[in-house]
Amino acid sequence: MALTLSTAHMGVTILTIVAVGISAVGFFRPPEVLLKDMVEVDVKESWLPMLGTLKAAGALGLLIGIGVPIPSIGTAAAVGLVVYFVGASIVHLRAGDYSVSGQHVFLLLAVATLVLDLVS
Numbered sequence: 322m323a324l325t326l327s328t329a330h331m332g333v334t335i336l337t338i339v340a341v342g343i344s345a346v347g348f349f350r351p352p353e354v355l356l357k358d359m360v361e362v363d364v365k366e367s368w369l370p371m372l373g374t375l376k377a378a379g380a381l382g383l384l385i386g387i388g389v390p391i392p393s394i395g396t397a398a399a400v401g402l403v404v405y406f407v408g409a410s411i412v413h414l415r416a417g418d419y420s421v422s423g424q425h426v427f428l429l430l431a432v433a434t435l436v437l438d439l440v441s
Contacts, residue, residue, distance in 0.1 A: 330437035334383055334395070337430040341402060342380040344427065348373025362416035375405055383434065402431035428437050 322371060347355060348369045356366060364372075379402040386395020406428035 327441055330434075331387070332439045333430065333433050333437055334387060337399075337402070337427075337434045338380045338383045340430055341376050341383075341427060345373045345376035345380060345421070348376065362413050362418055364412065364431060375401075379405060379431075386438075388418055392438070396435070399435035403428065403435055406431055 351359075351366070351369055352378055355369075359366065359369065379398050382401065383395050386392065406424050406437025409424035410428060413422070
């Protein structure tokens with residue numbers, strides 16, 4: 322059982338690192354569709370580099386948590402990503418965007434990573 326849980330934890334963590342990392346890069350050179358979405362939820366374009374940095378820091382923290390025998394680094398990064406994507410979901414809800422979209426997928430990945438990290 323522990324091997325299966327450990328494998329699931331590693332797989333979900335790597336998936337989260339890749340997904341959030343790619344998303345972070347998109348915030349430094351945002352495509353037009355992302356800029357349009359940000360205007361709709363009242364997020365200023367000038368905020369995107371900072372938001373991308375926060376995402377990149379979360380992905381990097383998860384990566385460090387895998388390679389360093391200090392598990393609290395990965396846990397802290399997962400908590401940070403959960404908080405980030407809860408905030409993103411709140412911003413979208415406040416703007417009247419009730420659709421299921423990217424921030425919800427990332428939130429699900431971050432929560433799954435955190436839960437698997439805590440039970441592993």
